[in-house]
Amino acid sequence: MNSKNPLVRTVTLVLFWLVVAAVLFYVLFPFYWAIKTSLTSSARLSAEALQWVPSTLSFQNFRDVFTVAPFGRNLLNSVVVATGTVLLSLLLSVLAAYALGKFRFQGKTILMYLILAVSVFPQIAVLSGLYTMIQTFGLYNSWGGLILSYMIFTLPFTVWTLTAFVREIPTELEEAAYVDGASPLQTLFRVLLPVMTPALVTTGLLAFINAWNEFLFALTFTTDATAATVPPAIANFTGASQYESPFGLTMAASVIVTIPLIILVLVFQRNIVSGLTAGAVKG
Structure with a gap:
């Protein structure tokens, strides 16, 4: 069959856009339903649960979120913990990635595989050890305890990702810095770090999303409602009575x-694209 046949091209184009529409519907529909549910008042939620469009728009759920629980404090906790986790992880991972990507030393390969092995451990496997350590250090119900626990999964990821990027940076940049009398640390922070900006933004954003959405550690290491981050805070929402489901509050x-x-993502989208494609072509 001739691939240049207009009928074949039309059918192919229609099938393509049908697949695109199906994928978009599958991806975006849960977000639309969450917004629709959040804009439906609790009084009308049961009657309109299956309606695609609410009869009236209500922002009561958004107001109630900040009155039935210390949600403002929970948001602050998430911002501080996720930001602190990312900053510490990037600082340590930049140093580690420079050493692992540019220096030769005995046991480097084994160390890389150990870092990779740590990153694939399930959270539940290290929960008891982390709980003992955080209790011993007196970090329960604190930002420090959550940051320390979150770095268990963000640090291996950032180290491994940045090491792969550092390996692709031309060695001529380092050699030129060494010729000018720069030390290894000066070379890293003054020469290589600006080149690593796209990778740092991409890696940091992905680590931030993981820390922002983390649930198990936040639930385990915080018992005070004012010390919790947003995932356990949302999970602990309750209705006005035992017979009311807090779907509206949860969605809001x-x-x-x-x-x-x-x-x-919108602010750093250019850096994200650059960071994802960096290192794809060696040179």
């Missing part, structure tokens, strides 16, 4: 906590 809170992530 979910929309609120998703907005910062969308803003970050």
Whole structure:
């Protein structure tokens, strides 16, 4: 069959857009349903649960989110913990990636595989050890305890990702810095770090999303409602009575906590694309 046949091209184009529409519907429909549910008042939620469009728009759920629980404090906790986790992880991973990517030393390969092995451990496997350590250090119900626990999964990821990027940076940049009398640390922070900006933004954003959405450690290491981050805070929402489901509140809170992530992606989208494609072509 001739591939240049207009009928074949038309059918192919129609099938292509049908697949695109199906994928978009599958991906975006849960977000639409969350927004729709959050804009439906609790009184009308049961009657309109299956309606695609609410009869009236209500922002009561968004107001109630900040009155039935210390959700403002929970948001602050998430911002501080996720930001602190990312900053510490990037600082340590930049140093580690420079050493692993540019220096030769005995046991480097084994160390890389150990870092990779740590990153694939399930959270539940290290929960008891982390719980003992955090209790011993007196970090329960604190930002420090959550940051320390979150770095268990963000640090291996950032080290491994940045090491792969550092390996692709031309050695001529280092040699030129050494000729000018720069030390290894000066070379890293003054020469290589600006080149690593796209990779740092991409890696940091992915680590931030993981820390922002983390649930198990936040639930385990915080018992005080004012010390919790947003995932366990949302999980602990209750209705006005034992017979009322807090679907509206849960969806409103979910929309609120998703907005910062969308803003970050939109602001750094160019850096994200550069960071994802960096290193694809060696040179």
